[in-house]
Amino acid sequence: MLEEYGKKRDFKKTEEPEGKPKKSDRKELIFVIQEHHARNLHYDLRLEIDSVLKSWAVPKEPPEIPGIKRLAIQTEDHPIDYADFEGTIPEGQYGAGKVLTWDKGTFIPEKITEKEILFRLDGKKMKGNYVLVKTGFGKGSWLFFRKKE
Numbered sequence: 434m435l436e437e438y439g440k441k442r443d444f445k446k447t448e449e450p451e452g453k454p455k456k457s458d459r460k461e462l463i464f465v466i467q468e469h470h471a472r473n474l475h476y477d478l479r480l481e482i483d484s485v486l487k488s489w490a491v492p493k494e495p496p497e498i499p500g501i502k503r504l505a506i507q508t509e510d511h512p513i514d515y516a517d518f519e520g521t522i523p524e525g526q527y528g529a530g531k532v533l534t535w536d537k538g539t540f541i542p543e544k545i546t547e548k549e550i551l552f553r554l555d556g557k558k559m560k561g562n563y564v565l566v567k568t569g570f571g572k573g574s575w576l577f578f579r580k581k582e
């Protein structure tokens with residue numbers, strides 16, 4: 434499951450966790466949103482699903498309030514340990530640039546299908562019911578928004 438993640442990175446050069454899929458011993462599932470100062474600043478949304486962090490790159494600031502829809506491009510699964518990663522990925526490496534935690538907390542899935550994920554986030558900034566839904570355009574193209582309560 435983390436094959437693509439491993440292929441893209443040289444762990445002798447980057448401090449990102451090598452990681453393996455693993456069930457955490459926490460009672461609750463987690464999410465993290467990382468502010469990633471790569472060539473283009475974006476926000477990486479990561480949800481703990483099936484012992485990995487399912488990941489989407491969101492080109493604009495995440496939707497804290499209902500009414501804002503953000504494009505979210507699905508990217509490779511990341512290891513759970515990645516939720517604790519903050520640092521600078523060196524020049525020449527995949528995703529070179531600074532990674533900071535933008536928000537982090539509990540992920541409560543309500544429904545997960547191939548095309549739609551309904552969930553609740555309980556973080557510092559993101560608090561509420563959210564939707565990720567696959568668009569008809571492009572393979573990894575989803576929309577990410579907060580539901581009206």
Ligand code: MN
Pocket residue numbers: 469471475476477490528
């Ligand atoms: Mn990124």
